[in-house]
Amino acid sequence: MLGHDLNNVLQAAAAAIGLALQGGRLGPADSALLDVAGQALQQGAGMARLFLGQDIPRPCSSDGVxxxxxxxxxxxxxxxxxxPALQLELDACAxxxxxxxxxxxxxxxxxxxALxxxxACAPGARLRISTDTCTLVVARPGRIPGRYGIVRVADNGPGIDPAVAARVFEPGASSRGPGRGxxxxxxxxxxxxxxGFVDVQSSPRRGTCFLLALPSTIA
Structure with a gap:
């Protein structure tokens, strides 16, 4: 309920900004500031909608993502x-x-x-999100042979200790204070x-890379 209330408040604030901009009584500088505020509210509302989704996964679309x-x-x-903490790089391979x-x-x-x-990273660090494909030939526990679409989320931050990385996906786990867990x-x-399956590759002072492997719709 709290999440829905937050989303409603953000949407109402964005609507009010839109009405103020349409009124035509603001100067260029004030209009520009309100436009930035409106975009930020819309992005915040988008984040709220994402996190309002149920934790139980829904059926996948037949044509895939x-x-x-x-x-x-x-x-x-x-x-x-x-x-402004991190530099974001995107490399979305078609x-x-x-x-x-x-x-x-x-x-x-x-x-x-991303959050x-x-x-976990110091200001100015780099976060790179890229997509790719891979083919798994040999079966492993929890991993079926076949073609996968890959998303890599890699940073050049402080990294994770191997002992911590082994349990970083456990509910409530954290690698070092805030972040990661x-x-x-x-x-x-x-x-x-x-x-699909998830891998994490990291070591202290060498950054961290999360690899998300998702089954391809192409056999």
Whole structure:
């Protein structure tokens, strides 16, 4: 209920700003400031809608989700989530294709990873989100051979100790104070619900890379 109330407040504030801009009685400088405020409110409302989604994954769309398209569409939201602390780089490869996953759950997972990077890294650090493909030939526990679309979320921050990285996806776990552990259980749940898997590669002072592998709609 609190989340819905927050979303309603943000939408009302954005609507009020829109009416003020349409009135035509503001100077150019004030109009520009209100326009920036309105965009920020819309992005905040978008984040609220993402986190209002149920934790139980919904059925995946039959035609799948275009990974590159989703990352590109989320660019304003992701930049808002990490700015001004981190430098965000996006590399959405069209060849990553379509994958089987609940769209809203994947959006929440990417925002969670971006927020955790922001909390864990020093100001000025770099966060890179890229898409790609891979083919798993040999079966492993929890991993079925086949083609996968890949999302990598990598930073050049302080990294995670190996002992901590082994349990970083546990609910409530955290690698070092704030950050990393927040929302990472949701990331793994969203990916595994689609039949995919998550890897984390990190070491102290060498940054962290989360790899999300999602089953391709192409056999």
């Amino acid at each position: 275009d990974l590159a398209e989703l990352v590109q569409e989320m660019a304003p939201l992701l930049r808002h989530a990490v700015a 060849l990553s294709g379509r994958v089987q996953v609940d769209r809203s759950a994947l959006q929440r997972a990417l925002v969670n990873l 955790n990077a922001r909390e 927040l929302g990472l259980a949701q990331v793994r749940a969203a990916v595994e619900a689609s039949g």
